[in-house]
Amino acid sequence: MAVEPRLGRRQAVKALKRELILDAARRVFEADGIDGASLRAIAAEAGYTPAALYFHFESKEAIYAEVLKASLARLAEAVDQAVAASPAPAARLRAAALAFFGFYAANPRDLDLGFYLFRGGMKPIGLGRERDEMLNTALAAALRPIADAAQALGVTADAANLLMVDTFAHAAGLLLLAHTGRIRMFGASAPQLMARYVDAAIAAVGDGRGL
Amino acid sequence: MAVEPRLGRRQAVKALKRELILDAARRVFEADGIDGASLRAIAAEAGYTPAALYFHFESKEAIYAEVLKASLARLAEAVDQAVAASPAPAARLRAAALAFFGFYAANPRDLDLGFYLFRGGMKPIGLGRERDEMLNTALAAALRPIADAAQALGVTADAANLLMVDTFAHAAGLLLLAHTGRIRMFGASAPQLMARYVDAAIAAVGDGRGL
Amino acid sequence: MAVEPRLGRRQAVKALKRELILDAARRVFEADGIDGASLRAIAAEAGYTPAALYFHFESKEAIYAEVLKASLARLAEAVDQAVAASPAPAARLRAAALAFFGFYAANPRDLDLGFYLFRGGMKPIGLGRERDEMLNTALAAALRPIADAAQALGVTADAANLLMVDTFAHAAGLLLLAHTGRIRMFGASAPQLMARYVDAAIAAVGDGRGL
Amino acid sequence: MAVEPRLGRRQAVKALKRELILDAARRVFEADGIDGASLRAIAAEAGYTPAALYFHFESKEAIYAEVLKASLARLAEAVDQAVAASPAPAARLRAAALAFFGFYAANPRDLDLGFYLFRGGMKPIGLGRERDEMLNTALAAALRPIADAAQALGVTADAANLLMVDTFAHAAGLLLLAHTGRIRMFGASAPQLMARYVDAAIAAVGDGRGL
DNA sequence: TATGAATGAGTATTCATTCAT
DNA sequence: TATGAATGAATACTCATTCAT
Incomplete structure (x- = not known):
């Protein structure tokens, strides 16, 4: 009973972070073109390290x-x-x-x-x-x-x-x-x-x- | 009389080699996509060293x-x-x-x-x-x-x-x-x-x- | 209490590695001349891949x-x-x-x-x-x-x-x-x-x- | 008797060409720096192909x-x-x-x-x-x-x-x-x-x- | 004497991804 | 969950030199 709300909160936080990364990706796509966009650039724009994105998405x-x-x-x-x-x-x-x-x-x-x-x-x-x-x-x-x-x-x-x-x-x-x-x-x-x-x-x- | 045909031959050979390189490029474009095609790959496909292509074309x-x-x-x-x-x-x-x-x-x-x-x-x-x-x-x-x-x-x-x-x-x-x-x-x-x-x-x- | 020493240790390790790379650079400068020294050579002398040096220094x-x-x-x-x-x-x-x-x-x-x-x-x-x-x-x-x-x-x-x-x-x-x-x-x-x-x-x- | 003057002429022409190449080299040294000067650039400045310089000088x-x-x-x-x-x-x-x-x-x-x-x-x-x-x-x-x-x-x-x-x-x-x-x-x-x-x-x- | 073609080694830097911490 | 360090492969292009012609 104490756990479930926490899980919900956790999932919400997780979803929010994903969304922030996707927003960053959109900005980078716009700036550098889709082929020109690098994972590093997306990560930097999102305030993350490249490696960190792999916890949210399995690949570029x-x-x-x-x-x-x-x-x-x-x-x-x-x-x-x-x-x-x-x-x-x-x-x-x-x-x-x-x-x-x-x-x-x-x-x-x-x-x-x-x-x-x-x-x-x-x-x-x-x-x-x-x-x-x-x-x-x-x-x-x-x-x-x-x-x-x-x-x-x-x-x-x-x-x-x-x-x-x-x-x-x-x-x-x-x-x-x-x-x-x-x-x-x-x-x-x-x-x-x-x-x-x-x-x-x-x-x-x-x-x-x-x- | 001996020179002109030679010159003509040379130009023909040169044109032929250019054509062979372009054919190789077409094959690589098809195989790797156009953006994905690299000079190295084109050279290799044409049987050349990358540096050699620069005698035939000024750039990729x-x-x-x-x-x-x-x-x-x-x-x-x-x-x-x-x-x-x-x-x-x-x-x-x-x-x-x-x-x-x-x-x-x-x-x-x-x-x-x-x-x-x-x-x-x-x-x-x-x-x-x-x-x-x-x-x-x-x-x-x-x-x-x-x-x-x-x-x-x-x-x-x-x-x-x-x-x-x-x-x-x-x-x-x-x-x-x-x-x-x-x-x-x-x-x-x-x-x-x-x-x-x-x-x-x-x-x-x-x-x-x-x- | 457990964290601070670790951070200190990390920074020390980082500084040490930087120093090892700089030492390698000095050896390569001596061996190949300063203009003749390449990033590859410095990396090899330091036991690294060229790409790895970019985590320690922003450029040659x-x-x-x-x-x-x-x-x-x-x-x-x-x-x-x-x-x-x-x-x-x-x-x-x-x-x-x-x-x-x-x-x-x-x-x-x-x-x-x-x-x-x-x-x-x-x-x-x-x-x-x-x-x-x-x-x-x-x-x-x-x-x-x-x-x-x-x-x-x-x-x-x-x-x-x-x-x-x-x-x-x-x-x-x-x-x-x-x-x-x-x-x-x-x-x-x-x-x-x-x-x-x-x-x-x-x-x-x-x-x-x-x- | 007919040959010697010709040889002399030939040597003079040879020396002249060497001098022209050296002049070109000086201009390139000035423009690109000494380390930055390439044989190609010197040859081009002298109106030659790189390979041609090797008939006048044994190396860069x-x-x-x-x-x-x-x-x-x-x-x-x-x-x-x-x-x-x-x-x-x-x-x-x-x-x-x-x-x-x-x-x-x-x-x-x-x-x-x-x-x-x-x-x-x-x-x-x-x-x-x-x-x-x-x-x-x-x-x-x-x-x-x-x-x-x-x-x-x-x-x-x-x-x-x-x-x-x-x-x-x-x-x-x-x-x-x-x-x-x-x-x-x-x-x-x-x-x-x-x-x-x-x-x-x-x-x-x-x-x-x-x- | 000169050329054009070719080579092989070399350049700094970037990339997506992995992994121990 | 996040990091920093590391890798190996890749990029286009330049270099001095050689060699057949």
Whole structure:
């Protein structure tokens, strides 16, 4: 009876410390880039010795994964909130797609994190099978509302899924280009192009034109 | 009479050796990732001492740039060939867009190289201002035919440019997703989605629906 | 009660290890020359990996500076002891000058270190502004007693200063020649020449012949 | 008969090329410091490939030695000229000593070269026994006039020799201090101190006070 | 006489991680 | 839980020198 509260307190302290380390990691990722961030730098920023971090995370990659997971959770929350405010299916589809795009457009740090998952091509992504699956699941959850809204508009589950993937791809492409200055280089506006894409997609669904 | 052929031979040998080193670099990029590739590894793969590479290239970054440049040249050539085979503007637009997408879909190594250009977000790209501009120019040249064909279809220069950027973004997004297994994960097909996107774009241009 | 001694012990161990590394550095300086000494060699001589030295010193230059500082401290102590044992001003002047000379004559390693400070002419000294100033101050402290004794003999502060510099120069020149075999080559004795110089200087001061 | 002139021409061309390389070496020594000068840099400055220098000099050290030798020859010439202009022995002694000092005071590059000979302490000086002896002989020749003048003033050969060495030492010390800013640091003037030293030495010789 | 290519040894410093304390 | 010390591997690049051509 005297022990349990203590354990709870201990766990809370432990969780707090983890959170402080993750905050430090985010700051270092922003300052040095994700690949350029070293465990030493994260530890220093958090007020720790490098060795100390190993009591809180099993490896550098584990820290990456944790930060990524939190980012994806914020993304999903942003999408969910947008959807919750939109009663009609078409508006929901629009809101979900634009919220997804808007989250990353507004939070370039999170975009860097997201792209980190996509680096390396065919090479092992480096975070381990289990972590990869966890992150993929989190990503899928953030995209789900798009497919759900499409289905509510009357298309089949398969078509809704394709539309979701296609929207994801378009957003990713535009964000990639915008993030690296290519959109500006060509004198275009990423949010406008995204909005146009979404409107065309909704129109196509309405027409029964498939996608 | 005896000297000139020798000189020619020498230059040919020199060019050949450069090419062998670049091939080795490509293999190492594929195996270790582009950021993970070290000069030592490239040298070893090419059968050289690290120091020897400095007789052929002035720095590691110069090797990167050379490999990237060659890749973009092959891309542009693929697009140009596809366009040359298509007389009508609509077919040309389709051919250019699908050739761009198809080149990277068929050559994942080149896709890795291409994405390397896009990494880092706000971080320095690391190849130096001059090399960066050269590479941007090469990329723009590969995309140009898309805008040209759109303009031939009757839209304004601005609209043609937007369509080119949007197509670029869609291709990039689909390739990114496909390359990292996300397309498969959602049970979709990147080439099909790309073709559908292009067809819709052509139809929109035909309708005078802008984009 | 159990903790404090431990901390003291730790600090003592740390200081001891630093000293062992500095000793190794001194041996390597002697063996390879100061410019020729590499961090690797110092580490190997100390029984460490190169990386390990970075836990004890922040850079190679920091090691150089530490060794130099310790040498100058020993020099100053030798001069101070000689002066402390000499009550009369003339004897003090003599003792200080000969102690300065004698220290380096007896410790050729320290002479090499001292000359290192003087190398490079117009080139950057390479230890950084702060360290340079610290070392200059330490050197000035070792010479101070010469000027003080001269002043006690009745000359002005300026004249005492000049005598100090001149004595420094004569000692440095003789040591340089002796250290590189030139004195022997000319069949002379550096200590004798130094003593003669000092005696002449004291006589000149006594005569009121200025310097 | 047709051959000899050609050989002479060839040797002249060869000598000229050597001289051009040595000039380049001097410029690089000045720019990068003597230790910092690389064979590559000297070759580039001379308009050659590094490998080409090996047809003119057997090693990097040989280039050092040649440049040093030329410097010492200029020194000896400066001393000889000063002596030639001074008929009386006392004036000759004064002129020789001040010319020695003045040459290095006016030509800091040559001073760097001269000190290079004196570096390294007990370590092999690095130029090889033969070259060392050649350079020592050249140095002795530049100092000889000092001893000769002293002897002309009536002291024994041994005393004249000692005076020469002592003068050498004093000049070397003052130059060392001046060259590295220590004279300025103590608010003194090297030429004044040197002149005073020489005058005192001449007075001592006149008194029959030994030295 | 000169070159271009090549070598092997060398440089200081950083990295993620481990382990005894 | 946290530290300080340590490791071994890695980094890009420079050096004087050699050798076939």
